[in-house]
Amino acid sequence: MLTYIAAFIFYTLAMVGVLLIGFVVYKKTFLINSNTNKGSIKIVDSLNIAPKKMLFVVKIENEKFLIASGAEHTTFLAKLDQKEEETIQEVEQEKIDKTNKIQEQFKELYSTSKFDFNKPKLNKVDRKDIVKKLLKDLNTESKF
Numbered sequence: 427m428l429t430y431i432a433a434f435i436f437y438t439l440a441m442v443g444v445l446l447i448g449f450v451v452y453k454k455t456f457l458i459n460s461n462t463n464k465g466s467i468k469i470v471d472s473l474n475i476a477p478k479k480m481l482f483v484v485k486i487e488n489e490k491f492l493i494a495s496g497a498e499h500t501t502f503l504a505k506l507d508q509k510e511e512e513t514i515q516e517v518e519q520e521k522i523d524k525t526n527k528i529q530e531q532f533k534e535l536y537s538t539s540k541f542d543f544n545k546p547k548l549n550k551v552d553r554k555d556i557v558k559k560l561l562k563d564l565n566t567e568s569k570f
Contacts, residue, residue: 467484469482482494492506
């Protein structure tokens, strides 16, 4: 009877040890990315270009860098300036402004007396005229 109790305790402790080792291995391998990085190095953005090839925007303290990473090596590409970030934000804001302006122009064109809201559908000619006018206005104002 004593041998059965000793064997039970031995195998129970062995299983608990195996489970603890498995937990530690799982934590080390799979949960590395979930740690919140409170240090001064942070990955701001990443882009997968091809299999095993990525671009990273890395922020170190107050500076941003563009880094390429492949299967064999990692390469520093450029230091991103504040001016470049401001330019990107200006372009995005310009796109938003153009979209809003087109929406306003469409509302103005559609709400004129020329078009009747009681019609089930606009004529194809009317739709083409609206689209042509909006595209013409967009092309004359575009900087690109």
